[in-house]
Amino acid sequence: MSDEELDLDDIERRMKGALEALKSEFAGLRTGRASTSLLDPVTVDVYGANMPINQVGTVGVPEPRMLSVQVWDKANVSAVEKAIRNAGLGLNPMLDGQLVRIPIPELNEERRRELAKVAAKYAEQARIAVRNVRRDGLDQLKKMEKDKAISEDDHKIYADEVQSLTDRHVSEIDKALETKDKEIMQV
Known part of the structure; x- marks a missing residue:
């Protein structure tokens, strides 16, 4: 390894930022319960x-x-x-x-469905943000390999780590969406 390394902590921080943004957007969705x-x-x-x-x-x-x-x-x-x-x-x-x-008025069924669609849209935006961070990391790896800063084997190892971070954050986004959907559809 040379001095130039991929900053996995930065990649993870940016992915967590997308998840936190999603949670704050979810908090603003009115579900019929006071918050x-x-x-x-x-x-x-x-x-x-x-x-x-x-x-x-x-x-x-x-x-x-x-x-x-x-x-x-x-x-x-x-x-x-x-x-x-x-x-x-x-x-x-x-x-x-x-x-x-x-x-806080009761929500009707139609409004609940609309809110569920909005929640799904927020979740998809968060997934896209996580994938963009992954793409940035992989582009950085390609550049580092091209510049002979890392070997092909190191590239593969780092790429796998970036992908596992991506998978973990996308699954957290999916769990947050599932929880929010249950909250929205609860009468």
């Missing part, structure tokens, strides 16, 4: 700037089918309600003093 991450994409127009909702109030889950936002500044309550209503999440917030209550 504080449901409000993560909501930004509120206060103090002359757009701020994430968790910087304007405390987001909580008082009941399985209810979210609440305890707004810290009374002047921002209506702005928080408007931001939630206009976020395109299909939620209908109700004001209760400085507390904004957000009931």
